[in-house]
Amino acid sequence: MLSVRGLSAGYGGMMAIRSLDLDVKAGEWLALLGPVGAGKSTLLGVLAGLVPARQGEICLDGEDIRFLPPHRRLRLGVALVPEGRRLFSGMTVRENLMAGTHALADPAIRRRNLDRVCELFPVLAERTRQIAGTLSGGEQQMCAIGRALMASPRLLIIDEVTLGLAPLVVxxxxxxxxxxxxxxxxxxxxxxxxxxxxxHADRGCVLSGGAIVMEGPAKVLRDDPDLPRHFVGY
Known part of the structure; x- marks a missing residue:
């Protein structure tokens, strides 16, 4: 589904990812791993169109989308749940969810997607009129995921889904x-x-210093003795 070749990106004079190659197969769950500062958020931002790529290709179903803005990528089915959730904290839960539907023209699909999100996260169905900024951290993460799902994505990209959350919520x-x-x-x-x-993932890849240093089936990667050395406190 997604093919990345020779991708480089950064901020100012700093390169966060360098000549990176990555493939994501349709229907799979790929876990992107790596220590803090490895370039994970930069990579996900580049894929969603929020961070410009300095070189390389990003192909979705064979079409190069590198120069498409975020809203065009969303219409093609690429949705991002950013780190920190980034909700509209002064708006209601429903308003936040509906903000994810701006790429959809059909009201019936919007209603169907809202029902789907409320079925997935029943707590959101109970709090559609509540101001999003007053939700707990876990509920805000559910709202952020729900907002992305409202766009009917084929590729759902999530940055740090469990960060700062209690084990039960995770x-x-x-x-x-x-x-x-x-x-x-x-x-x-x-x-x-x-x-x-x-x-839980089908496959994993480890990012370190802006490059992929390990990748493979999740079960194989989990038991690889070289895995811990790429992390602090693993």
Whole structure:
């Protein structure tokens, strides 16, 4: 589905990712792993169109989308849940969710997607009129994921889904992601919790210093003795 070749990007004079190659197959769950500062968020931002690529190709179903703006990529089915959730904190839960539908012209699809999100996260159905900024951290993450799902994505990119959340909430979120994966949505998730990510993903790749240093099936990668040396506190 997604093919990245020779991708480089950065900020100012600093290169965060360098000549990176990456493939994401349709229907798979790919876990993007790596220590803080490895370039994970930069890579996901580049894929979503929020960070410009300095060189390389980003192909979706064979079409180079490198120069497409974020809203055009969203219409092609690429949706990002950013690190820190980035909700409109002064708006209601419903308003935040509906903000994810601006790429959809059909009101029936919008209603269907809203029902789907509320079924996936029942707590959001109970709090559609609540101001998003007053939700708990876990509920805000559910709202952020729900907002991305409102766009009917084929490729759902999530940056640090479990960051700062309680174990019970983490378990609930991963249960939801497993359900989305079973429905055929392709997942690309950046995650600090390495064991949890590799326990659920089909495949993993480790980013360090802006380059992919390890990749393979999740079960194989999980047992690789070289894996821990790429992390601090793993």
């Amino acid at each position: 378990k609930s979120l991963f249960t939801a992601l497993v359900g989305l994966h079973e429905q055929g949505i392709t997942l690309l998730t950046a995650e600090q919790n390495v064991p949890l990510a590799l326990a």
